[in-house]
Amino acid sequence: MLDLLGMIATLDRPRLLVSAARYGVDGYDRAKHLPRLIGGPVAPRVGEAIVKLLDLEAMLESKRQAKSADYTHLSHVSVLIALLGEARALRAANRPALVAA
Template sequence: MHISTTVLDTLIRPRLLIVSARYALRDYNRAHRLARLLGLPMARSLPTPHVALSQLLERERALEHARRTHDASWSASEHVAVMTALLHEALLDMHSPTAPALPCPDAISPAISA
């Protein structure tokens, strides 16, 4: 089982966040957006969807914590951008026959949305 089917199925986020991310999938350009979201240097090649998915999950967890604690540094547009990339990488990972299965990270637990 891929990480995308085990972890993403347990995430509970506000409906508006998910709907916005799904809508943004239409215009998502992996080559243009992923490096910026992961903070990669310009000359570095992009990671595989499997690796990118793990890194994006960590970033999304931090954004979700900031959202829940009403941290002033939380950005709705950044959260939507990360969720869009997360959904895109999950789709790529699910359709990749060579991607190994990752165990579900313990740090990500389902949370009840406010």
């Protein structure tokens, strides 16, 4: 089975891109942002979304490194924000619920 959180953790990206994504993750709304980023009328399940976002991010990273004319930092940061938001959702789903006594 894929360790999706581990795959996200091993991404080595420029500090400025990661800082911008961390700054924006609190405003991430998966229902609003995810369909726009990966296509489709509704957001897929968290695991599927992470896999698609990782593929999209890898493509953007290739374009960034190649200094491609169609690369934009805004797109890259948006995908990184979504990855961080989805990782947060995955961790929350796997965390045992706390019961108040």
